[in-house]
Amino acid sequence: MALEHAILVSLLEQPGSGYELARRFERSIGRFWTATHQQIYRVLKRMETDGWVSAEQIGQDGRPDKRAYSVTASGRDALVGWLREPVQPEAVRHELAVRIRGAAFDDEAGRTALIAEVTRYRADHEATLNRYLIGERRDFPEDAALDTGQRLQHVVLRGGIAYERMLLDWLDDVLDTLRRL
Amino acid sequence: MALEHAILVSLLEQPGSGYELARRFERSIGRFWTATHQQIYRVLKRMETDGWVSAEQIGQDGRPDKRAYSVTASGRDALVGWLREPVQPEAVRHELAVRIRGAAFDDEAGRTALIAEVTRYRADHEATLNRYLIGERRDFPEDAALDTGQRLQHVVLRGGIAYERMLLDWLDDVLDTLRRL
DNA sequence: CCTTGCTATGCAACTAATTGCATAGCATCA
DNA sequence: TGATGCTATGCAATTAGTTGCATAGCAAGG
Numbered sequence A, B: 001m002a003l004e005h006a007i008l009v010s011l012l013e014q015p016g017s018g019y020e021l022a023r024r025f026e027r028s029i030g031r032f033w034t035a036t037h038q039q040i041y042r043v044l045k046r047m048e049t050d051g052w053v054s055a056e057q058i059g060q061d062g063r064p065d066k067r068a069y070s071v072t073a074s075g076r077d078a079l080v081g082w083l084r085e086p087v088q089p090e091a092v093r094h095e096l097a098v099r100i101r102g103a104a105f106d107d108e109a110g111r112t113a114l115i116a117e118v119t120r121y122r123a124d125h126e127a128t129l130n131r132y133l134i135g136e137r138r139d140f141p142e143d144a145a146l147d148t149g150q151r152l153q154h155v156v157l158r159g160g161i162a163y164e165r166m167l168l169d170w171l172d173d174v175l176d177t178l179r180r181l
Numbered sequence C: 001c002c003t004t005g006c007t008a009t010g011c012a013a014c015t016a017a018t019t020g021c022a023t024a025g026c027a028t029c030a
Numbered sequence D: 001t002g003a004t005g006c007t008a009t010g011c012a013a014t015t016a017g018t019t020g021c022a023t024a025g026c027a028a029g030g
Helices: A003-013 A018-027 A037-049 A073-083 A095-105 A108-139 A148-180 B003-013 B018-027 B037-049 B073-083 B095-105 B108-139 B148-180
Strands: A053-060 A063-071 B053-060 B063-071
Touching (some): A003 A018, A003 A053, A003 A073, A018 A063, A037 A053, A108 A148, A148 B148
């Protein structure tokens, strides 16, 4: 149970509607916590019932009403309470690793197909790294004075960059290993 | 739906009981796909119904019978079929990143507590890295002749090592950033 | 004009995963 | 001799997450 907390952080950084949150989960927050819009709407409802967020109905011309959410004092307390709980070990789900070990039980054609898939996967992550680097240059220029929130956002982004670089190096190792089999 | 496939790979590498599988998921496979024993027993039942695995009942003195599972031809086909599907983008769930960004909305005391938590988290991952390195020296000595399966297991382990090293470096960056706030 | 895509919200059905509990006897150590 | 912990399996209840679908109108491009 932590989508609640990811939403609280996102809404504290910037209030917004369910739709806007879903956008952010696709772009920024979703780098380290994925969620679909269906899930976000459901959880927002629950959070509203619990008094963690409050919504302001905003009428719009020719479009459905927008419900702009912001975090209540009680929601902020809930976040602070959670922040002080011990960090849980993460549940790892690395599909590609399963596939690589599985390749031992496939034939030549299967391994060729896997090389193609890994190559495509690598290209995706190279694109992700480039998006991160562009975002870093845009949002965190070297000489800028950053506040606490921005410094924390930056260190998380540096984590994403480090992860993608590590992954690309490892994928090269994987491709090399597969080709030499 | 991919726990099935992780189990197929593990049973192809070495047949065994549900209990043994749960052990392996704690140790080896669990590095990249976590699962509890309850989940493993349930999925094994389903896989047996689907004809992907077959079980041999083994009576034991003073203990419950053990059901040793092995993969059938049909299970192997199912794995090979899955291996040729495109790789899905992984669902990222990085709790620590949410906490770090959340720290912007906590006070001095909260940030001090977070530094302590990150330090503990770092120690855990340092221990994990050391276990990987010991395992690597034990299972993949430099001059050994490795078969296909072992080479693939090794490249996956190298991925785990690269990940842990990257993580430790980043956690140092995080600690430094938190201390300078 | 037609198709695609965006804003904006949500229900329903299903699948997956977690948490808590239960059984049962053996081994080891204090 | 009592407590802890391991082997070995599993059910039940709950929570979380995914997939498919629905509504509704506007904007932009071919």
